[in-house]
Amino acid sequence: MPAIPQAQQEQSVQGQAATTSAQTSAQATPATSTAAGTPAVTVTPLSAAQQTALTSAQSDFTAGRYAQARAGFEALVAQNYSNPAPHFGLALTLLAQKDDKGAAFEFTQFQVLSPASYEGPYNLGVLASRAGRFDDALKFYQDAAALARTANNAQAQALALEAVAGEQTRRADFASLSTTLTDLAALQPGNGDVQFRLAQARTLAGQGVAALPGLYALLQREPGRVDAASLLADIYVAQGLPERALRELGAAVGRVANGTARSALLLQQAGILATTGDLRAAIFAARDARTADTRNVAAYVREGQLRLQNKDRAGALSAYQAAVQLAPKDAAARTSLAALRLDLGQTAQATQDAALALTLSPDTATRARAQFVQGVGLYRQGQYARARTLLASSAAATPSAETSLWLGLSSYALKDYKGAVSALQASVQASPSAEARRNLASALLADARYTEAEAVARGLVTDSPKDAEAWYLLGLSQRSQRRDGEARQSLRTAANLGNVRAREALK
Template sequence: MLVSPDTPRFLAARLLLGAWLACGAGAQAQTLLDTSAAIGVQNTLNQIQPGVTQVPGSLSVQFDACKMAPESCKDGQPIGAAPAPATSGQSAQNAQSAQPAPSQVAPAAPTTPTQTTPTPAGEAPATRPVPTVVPLTAEQQQLLQAAQAQFAAGRYPQARNEFEALIVRNYNNPEPHFGLGLALYQLGDLRGATFEFGQFMQFAPQRYEGPYNLGVIATREGRYPDALRLYGEALTLAQSAPPAARQVLLRALATEQGRVKDYVALAATYADLRAADPENVEYIFRHAQALYQAGQVADALPVTYAVLERKPSSLQAALLLADLYVAQGLPDRAVRELSAAAARVLTGTDRATLLLRQSDLLLAQNNLRGALNAASEARQEDRRLPAAIIREAELLAQFGQRPAAVRAYRDALALTPKSAPIQAALAALYLEGNQYPEAAQAAQQALKLTPDASTRARALYVQGVVAYRQGQYTQARTALNSSVLAVPDADSLLWLGLSYYALKDYASAVPVLSESVRLRPTPAARQNLAAALLATARYAEAEALLRGLVTDEVKNAEGWYLLGLSQRAQQRPDDARQSFKTAAGLGSARAKDALK
């Protein structure tokens, strides 16, 4: 005889807010670096979340180098401004050397006889003689400035044509190749830009702009290992570069280190960025975060406090601090730090986020009441934050306050009407309250919203149990089988086994119930498996299972009765009679009939 287990609660998946938000502007891509023309492009620091690498895009943004590093500008000219036209008394070489740039163009008589040519990843670098650099004449210098002016004005096709014309007149100078590379990049010709920057590196191997800009192209094309290598090469060449330019290179390197999750190297890079700009709160926070991700928790603590000293209202720093204390095995300290931070942040949404994290920690300590109180406070701080409402609903359900949990889930659904997890959670609560039509409808709504595998399995489970309880065993079997295929679960397997049993397919019921017992050997699962074993004449196996059951639950009348049936089927009437007597004494009417 089968028994019907209590319906387990299937709550909606928690919307965790463990990943903190970065401050500042949104993530942008590495952008080409131009230090020899009258324009420049800025690489904005990307946001890095714990355990998540940043994926830069391809946005190129012009910037005023004087605003970025005013100490490096003279007479209002930005870093890398185009030189003034050469006077009749100036030689072409003097005009070129007057060009302000982090590093100068290679001299005409190089002291290094060979150089290493960039090669694709995995190939040995090729060594070839450094070509002789031919300085620009005064006329060519003016042509260069004209082409740079076209580029600065955004007339990229004209700039391309003028740079190409200049290259025809002087191929052995790096500046026209560099300008042409920038123009081709803006025109979307990445292959042409790659070639020109490669030529630039041939004539100016000591300049960092070449490998950096090749790294930008590698990032845009998804060749991330190449980008990481090229940014590293650029930094090696940029030892004497202006501080603003080195920060651009370091941020680009940080992007790729974050992508490959090399947190030790990432922490070192942000330490360098902090040295370049000690009061930059963003750098300090990223340094602390990278140290935490690298497992250097003790080192991360003082750095995190340095963020809070400068910006007490920082939500990100407060969340990171809590994680650091949890990592040190001090969850109570983490809870107190979150409470203190809640008094310092500036918005209700930030306070709600901190309270939700506090609810997480209290729940992990099995402090359900404290977790519920924190979740309720979070909801009060921001009534339009679905995560706070969902957390409160989950905990209300755990406390058995089903009507209140249903109301909370409905409130969350009003804010996010296309949430499949919320619909599935509501379906489970309706099922628990024997509200079968409402449960079936909510489950169907969840399935219409293209849920993930876990939510789909939960909704199908509800559908299957509703069908079983309404005597629709074929439909129950279909829905529960689909649930098990989506995500195997002990309860879904148990109800699937019951459905097979109800359809008198005992042979199919046995393996399904066996798997349910393996995943979670509850008394109900073991008892139902024993019934299926008896139905398939596997009496000895049933007896062994039932002996264990009645040993654990000596007052299980149905277990004793089934044990008696297994013993009687094996021609042991005395043992069977004793089991039936025990069952009858516990109130089993069928055991009493068996004794007659």
């Protein structure tokens, strides 16, 4: 969600406030009322000499001579404490010197002496935000906006409303943000960015339909806005109208000449088409997206994903290779290529690609996936210790049945049967596949936990009576418990189903 950066807020308010302080000092100010129960403060005008001193201090501030400026403003405060201008100048100087505590004190004094000025609460909001007191910051900014509105100062009100919007965005309060941006849009009816942010906030607040009129109006004025067309499609998808979303995106593609923008819209089309089950059309859209912008790595990756879903492994491989060639330092693309190569049996290349991806500062999910691919690749190459280390890290970051299965196999290969049992139990718990259960039974047998192994094997043959390996494991678990008659029967069943090891065990 767009929001005014904090640094920009501070810079803006300093420039605005400095002008105000000069104006305030040039005229006598009547007594002002403060909060209920607080005595009114009489503001004393600056004398001619004090005005000259104020101008000099302001010049020092503008020139960046902050030590001289501070000395000048502090001298004026000592001479005329009840005039707001020296307090304001001193506050700005202390703010520039990163003395936030001193600045907050002086802005508070300014607010007491000039309660109708928005600059006091606005700057206090900046300081509260800096200190992480976001609730206080929001309240100060709201007070500043109200004061600016009362003074009919549209520019100041817009500045304060931007700050309010920033704090509401921080807390993801999109309903309140919608109200704030409605006020800002009324002040700036020709500002397309504000109009878009309002539509975006309404959508995030669950009021996407209410955002449609504003989006269509924005697109009438600025037909080339990709963000508005994209949001429009998102809203229709959320309403269960993917075909309508696709038509809106198609119309936008026709209006946009910029290749990068067209590519983004086509890529969004591909995503929607994929959710409708039309993989062929989705692949064509992704292909058109990369054609529109040959530097769009995401388009190549998306095409690879879609071709893989469509069981076109050769096409997926070509797309991933193009993505990596285009962006050799893209960890996610490199990891996708590695995973596909692993599935294709290109173990050495897959392992190498995954290892390289791990050097490219991947995010947590990509790191875990790359560790999995490298771990499986190393397991297949007989490097079980390294494989186990990588798979353990992957499982810790992103647990999955498949990762736990390979972790269990690596531990088993290292004769760490307890570790194998633990990992395989996690795999079965996540997804009780026959493969994971058979390996768990084997690990339990190796760890001399015969009763548990029998229970797992019996469950397998009950679910799949023609599972020869499961009958073999059942026979071994029974023989280990010296139940030879039952064991021979189970092993004979396994042998009859074609299990070679069971035939050897019966000799």
